[in-house]
Amino acid sequence: MTPLLLADIERAVxxxxxxxxxxxxxxxxxxxxxxxxxxxGVTALVLNDLLGGELVRGEVHVDGRRVDYHxxxxxxxxxxxxxxxxxxxPEETVVGGTVIPRPPRAQPHRLREEYELLxxxxxxxxxxxxxxxxxxxxxTPPAG
Numbered sequence: 001m002t003p004l005l006l007a008d009i010e011r012a013v014x015x016x017x018x019x020x021x022x023x024x025x026x027x028x029x030x031x032x033x034x035x036x037x038x039x040x041g042v043t044a045l046v047l048n049d050l051l052g053g054e055l056v057r058g059e060v061h062v063d064g065r066r067v068d069y070h071x072x073x074x075x076x077x078x079x080x081x082x083x084x085x086x087x088x089x090p091e092e093t094v095v096g097g098t099v100i101p102r103p104p105r106a107q108p109h110r111l112r113e114e115y116e117l118l119x120x121x122x123x124x125x126x127x128x129x130x131x132x133x134x135x136x137x138x139x140t141p142p143a144g
Contacts, residue, residue, distance in 0.1 A: 004126060006081075009050055013043055013083055016121035021114045036087040042115040043083050044071040046122055048102060051075060055102055058094045070094045 019030040022038040030037055044055050053075040060068040072082035088094065103109050 008126065009047070009122075010083055012122045012125035013046060013118075015125060016118055017043075021118040021121075023111065024114070034087055036084040038087070039118075040071040040082075040084040040087070042111050042118045044073050045102070045111075045115050046119045047073045047081060047083070049119060050122075051081075054099045056080070056097045057100045058096045058098070060088065061093045061095055062091050067092075072097075074099065 014035065017035045017039050019027050021042055022030045023041065026038040036043075047053075048055055051073065053073050056072050056074050058070045058072075059066045060070050070084075070088075072080060072084070074080050085094075109115070
């Protein structure tokens with residue numbers, strides 16, 4: 001088995017994003033022009049599955065007011081990985097960063113379907129031979 005590099009994992013995650021893996025409240029706003037938008041929660045969970053570490057949650061502020069939360073990962077020695085960092089516009093600022101315990105796997109959580117879909121896609125891509133690990137997600141965004 002060929003060892004996976006962080007670059008392999010990042011490519012598999014980015015190639016797996018689509019409207020049906022983002023936060024449902026914002027699904028109709030998702031576009032391929034900003035594929036990381038509203039993917040942070042499920043992406044952080046999938047990376048936690050693959051790499052371990054901690055889940056970190058910060059606040060997204062616009063004009064000094066919290067408008068949302070943002071999730072990313074912290075590995076050993078304080079190394080942070082945030083694959084969805086580019087989703088934010090210049091008016092949005094991420095502040096803080098609190099470690100949040102991962103809910104037990106058996107406990108239902110808000111984005112379970114989106115997480116399971118992203119996880120399945122990422123694992124399928126990582127199982128492919130290295131030369132075949134590219135290409136956009138095959139899902140079609142819902143109409144609406």
